[in-house]
Amino acid sequence: MSVNPNVVVVGGGFFGCSIALMLKQRGLQPLVVEAEDELLMRASRVNQARVHGGYHYPRSLMTAYRSRHNYQRFRSVYKEAIVDTFTKVYGVGRRFSKVTANQFEVFMKRIGAPLKPAPEGITKLFDSNLTEAVWIAEECAFDCSLLRERCQRDLDQAGIPVRLSTRVVSAAKCDDGSALVRLSDGSEWPVKIVINATYSGLNLLTSGSGLDTIPLKQELAEMALVELPPSLAGLSVTMMCGPFFSFMPYPSRGLTTLSHVRYTPHLQWLERPGEKVTDPYSRFHSLKKESHFTYMVSDASRFIPELRKAQYRDSIWEVKTLLPQTEVDDGRPILFRRDPGFPSIIHVMGGKIDNIFDVEDELDNILQSS
Ligand SMILES: Cc1cc2nc3c(=O)[nH]c(=O)nc-3n(C[C@H](O)[C@H](O)[C@H](O)COP(=O)(O)OP(=O)(O)OC[C@H]3O[C@@H](n4cnc5c(N)ncnc54)[C@H](O)[C@@H]3O)c2cc1C
Numbered sequence: 001m002s003v004n005p006n007v008v009v010v011g012g013g014f015f016g017c018s019i020a021l022m023l024k025q026r027g028l029q030p031l032v033v034e035a036e037d038e039l040l041m042r043a044s045r046v047n048q049a050r051v052h053g054g055y056h057y058p059r060s061l062m063t064a065y066r067s068r069h070n071y072q073r074f075r076s077v078y079k080e081a082i083v084d085t086f087t088k089v090y091g092v093g094r095r096f097s098k099v100t101a102n103q104f105e106v107f108m109k110r111i112g113a114p115l116k117p118a119p120e121g122i123t124k125l126f127d128s129n130l131t132e133a134v135w136i137a138e139e140c141a142f143d144c145s146l147l148r149e150r151c152q153r154d155l156d157q158a159g160i161p162v163r164l165s166t167r168v169v170s171a172a173k174c175d176d177g178s179a180l181v182r183l184s185d186g187s188e189w190p191v192k193i194v195i196n197a198t199y200s201g202l203n204l205l206t207s208g209s210g211l212d213t214i215p216l217k218q219e220l221a222e223m224a225l226v227e228l229p230p231s232l233a234g235l236s237v238t239m240m241c242g243p244f245f246s247f248m249p250y251p252s253r254g255l256t257t258l259s260h261v262r263y264t265p266h267l268q269w270l271e272r273p274g275e276k277v278t279d280p281y282s283r284f285h286s287l288k289k290e291s292h293f294t295y296m297v298s299d300a301s302r303f304i305p306e307l308r309k310a311q312y313r314d315s316i317w318e319v320k321t322l323l324p325q326t327e328v329d330d331g332r333p334i335l336f337r338r339d340p341g342f343p344s345i346i347h348v349m350g351g352k353i354d355n356i357f358d359v360e361d362e363l364d365n366i367l368q369s370s
Contacts (some may be wrong), residue, residue, distance in 0.1 A: 003029050003199050004029065005029045005030060005031035005161065005189065005191060006028055006029050006030075006033050006191050006192045006193070007020075007028050007029065007030040007031070007191055007192065007193040007194070007195065008030070008125075008168065008171075008179075008191050008193075008194050008195070009030050009031065009032045009033070009034060009190055009195045010033055010168040010181075010194065010195065010197060010198050010205060010221055010294070011032075011033075011034065011196070011197040011198040011201070012032045012033070012034030012039040012040070012162060012164070013034075013039075013040055013042055013043060013044040013070055013198075013199060014044035014147060014151065014353055014356065015199070015286070015348060015350050015356060015359065016032055016034070016195070016197035016198075016199045016237070017032065017039055017040070017151035017154070017155060018154065018356050018359075019070065019153070019195055019197055019348065019359065019363065020032045020158075020160050020195075021154055021155065021158055021160070022360055022363055023195075024158045024159075024160055024360065025158075026363075026364075026367060028192075028193070028196045030160055030190065030192075030195075031160075031161050031162075031163065031224060032155065032160060032161070032162045032163070033162075033163045033166050033167070033168050033181075033183060034162065034163065034165075034166070035159050035165070035167045036162050036164070036165070037164050037165045038148070038164065039148055039151055039155075039162070039164075040144060040147060040148040040151060042199065042200070042222050042318060042319075043199050043200065043318055043319070043320070043321070044147070044148075044353070045144045045145075045148070045252075046223075046316045046317065046318035047144070047318070047353070048223060048246065048248050048250075048257055048259060049083075049111075049141040049142055049143070049248055049249065049250050049251060049252075049257070050139065050141060051074050051075065051082070051136060051139065051141065051142065051353070051354060052067040052071070052140055052332075052352050052354055053066040053067060053068060053071045053112040053113055053140075053237070054068035054071070054091065054111045055090050055108065055113055055115075055137050055139060055240070055278075056238065056240075057329075057331060057332070058098075058099045058103065058104050058107045058108075058240060058241055058328060059098060059099065059241065059330055059331075060105075060329040060330060060331030060332075061110075061111070062240040062331060062333065063330075063331035063332050063351075064107070064111045064113070064334065065111045065133055066119075066358060067352070067354060067357070068111045068112055068113050068339045068355045069354070070196055070354040070356075070358070071139075071354065071359055072074055072274050073354075074353070074354045074356075074357070075140060077193070078101050078142065078147060078150060078366060080083065080146055080150060081141065081143050081147040081150060082140050082141075082142060082143075083140060083141045083143055083249060083251045084140035084141070084228050085234070086141070086234050086235065086236050086240075086249055087116055087122070087136060087183070087234060087235050087236070088126045088136065088137045088139040088140075088230075088236050089127060089136060089235060089236065089237045089238070090115070090134070090135050090137045090237075090238050090239075090240060091131050091132075091133065091134045091135075091237060091238070091239045091240070091303070091315045092131070092132045092133050092239070092240050092241070093130060093131060093132065093239055093240070093241075093242060093244055094130055094131060094132045095130070095156060096242045096243055096292035097132070097240065097241055097242045097244075098241045098242050099240060099241045101132040101133035101284070102131065104121075104133070104240060105133075105135075106138075108183045110217075112310075113137065113138070114137070114138045115135040115136070116135060116136045116175075117133075117135060117138055118134040118135055119135075119137050121137075121161065122134060122136070122235070123291075123306075125231070125232070125235075125303075125304050125306055126303055126304055127279045127302060127303055127305065130254075130303050130319065131239075131303055139236075140252075141251055141351065143248045143251035143252050144250070144251075144252050145251075145252040146252075147274060148249075156178070158188075162335075163183065163185075166183050166184055166186075166286075167183065167184040168181055168182070168194075168205060169183065169184055169208055170182045170205070170208040170209045170210075171183045171194045171207065171209045171342070171345055173335055173342055174190065174346070174351070175263070176183040177343070177344060178190060178192050178344055179189060179191055179192075179193075179194045179342070179345065181194055181342055182280040184222060184279070190249045190298070190342075192344065193344055193345075193346065194344060194345045194346070195345075195346050195348060196339075196345055196346065196347045196348065197348045197349075199204040199319075199321050199349055200218060200280045200281070200319040200320075201280065201363075202214055202216065202282065202321070202335075202347055202349060203216065203271050203277040204277065204279060204280075205345075206277075206339070206347075206369070207276075209342065209345070210340050210341055211339055211345070212272055212274065212319060212339075212340070212341060213269070213272060213273045213274070214271070214278055214335070215271065215272055215273065215323070215324050216270070216321055216323065216324065217268065217270055217271075217322040217323070217324050217326075217327070218268065218269055218270075218280050218319055218320070218322075219267070219268045219319070219320040219321075219322065220265065220266045220267040220268075220283065220284060220317065220319055220320075221259075221261075221264050221265055221266070221317065221318055221319070221320040221348060222263075222264055222266055222289070222291060222292055222293070222315050222316070222317050223254060223258065223264060223315065223316050223317075224258040224259070224291060224292075224293040224297075224312060224313075224314075224315050224332065225250060225255040225256070225258075225299075225313045225314040225315060225316060226256050226257075226258050226293075226310040226311060226312055226313060227310065227311040227313060228247070228254060228305075228310055229306055229311075230312060231306045231309070231310035232266075232304070232307065232310075233285070236248045236256075237248060237304065238280060239300075239303060241330075242261070242298075243260075243261045243262045244260070244261055244303075244304075245258065245259065245260040245261070245300040246258075246259050246260075246295060247259075247300075247307075247310075249318075253314075255313055255314070256310075256331050256367075257316070258293070258296050258297065258300065258307075258310065259280070259296070260295070260296040260300065261296045261317060262298060262299070263292035263293075263296045263299070264289060264292070264294070264296070265320075267283070267287060269283075270324065272363070274325050278318045280321075281318075281319070284317070284318075286320050287317075289317055291312070291315045293315065294313045296350065297310060297312075299325055309313060321331065321348075321349065322351065323335055323351065326351070330369075331348075332351030332352045332355065333351065334348070334349065334355045334358050334362070335347060335348065335349040336348050336349075336351050336358075336359060336361055336362040336363075338366065346366065
């Protein structure tokens with residue numbers, strides 16, 4: 001390592017890697033520390049692969065608007081990882097939906113998200129007793145393997161060192177306000193700034209460092225990987241907005257994820273200030289992974305009978321981390337804050353992948369004020 005790092009970025013997911021690049025571009029010397037043996041192995045790999053275009057958030061104006069705003073930018077910055085060779089369909093359920101078809105249309109117009117009524121070849125796939133309306137939307141997917149290659153290449157080109165298979169155990173406050181970061185290999189790094197970009201592990205670092213817990217909701221999530229029948233090939237459907245389902249291409253495996261609001265979460269818990277933090281990764285490993293695919297497909301095929309012919313291939317599992325306030329409107333704001341008890345630590349969590357551009361704005365604000 002030719003230059004001593006002055007920032008440790010904890011977590012080599014998409015956010016940690018991207019933030020390390022931003023820091024380097026702003027003249028700092030980051031070191032990325034990642035617990036897994038490769039970059040982007042956790043939530044940045046195991047997710048629904050949707051580049052959000054705003055359609056998913058008809059109850060949160062800010063999240064929908066920011067998604068729309070970031071959508072084209074994400075597509076163009078990460079174009080080698082973009083997959084758009086499918087037709088994106090959104091439907092609104094007649095019963096139990098939190099929005100009506102009319103509200104959905106008005107909302108999408110407001111945020112500038114294009115919607116076209118679906119042609120008959122598509123609407124006839126849906127049970128019209130359960131489905132109020134169906135549209136074609138403008139939304140794409142990303143290939144997480146290509147995104148990982150891109151992050152790795154960018155870090156290499158920028159000369160940013162990465163420690164894999166290494167955990168950050170704690171950060172201790174020094175007299176001058178800087179941080180002494182302790183790694184699982186026993187080494188210690190005195191740095192000016194620590195970026196905690198560990199997603200579901202955020203509170204492992206706060207508790208290891210004797211800091212207050214950040215309120216978070218953790219969810220052990222399953223997405224089934226299926227092969228669609230020929231009648232649904234090239235389609236991706238998301239039913240809004242309630243206890244419904246979605247299927248999206250999962251490009252890195254050449255399959256389709258099937259997820260369901262009711263059956264994707266297997267276990268949920270809250271991390272709250274003043275309470276002991278349980279290790280989400282241990283919970284993840286100890287969970288008996290019995291698939292909910294049959295429940296997902298039985299419910300979803302009431303809306304799209306052809307889905308019954310989907311072939312189950314596998315499931316992917318991950319801890320999904322949410323800010324507790326998202327319970328109200330299902331929004332996905334970013335968490336970006338200096339630790340109140342230790343301002344050299346900045347906690348960052350993006351509820352979705354395109355939020356990275358919002359993080360960049362916040363980072364500039366905080367660096368300017370330092
Ligand atoms: C089931 C599911 C579906 C999703 N669907 C979508 C979607 O369709 N579209 C979308 O935009 N977003 C989606 N998301 C959200 C998206 O995946 C996340 O916003 C994003 O991946 C977060 O990136 P990250 O880098 O913060 O987290 P991660 O990729 O999890 O990276 C955090 C890294 O920190 C490492 N780490 C943790 N603790 C330590 C430590 N102490 N020391 C060193 N390293 C540590 C971990 O190993 C991990 O690699 C989904 C998430 C889940 C779980």
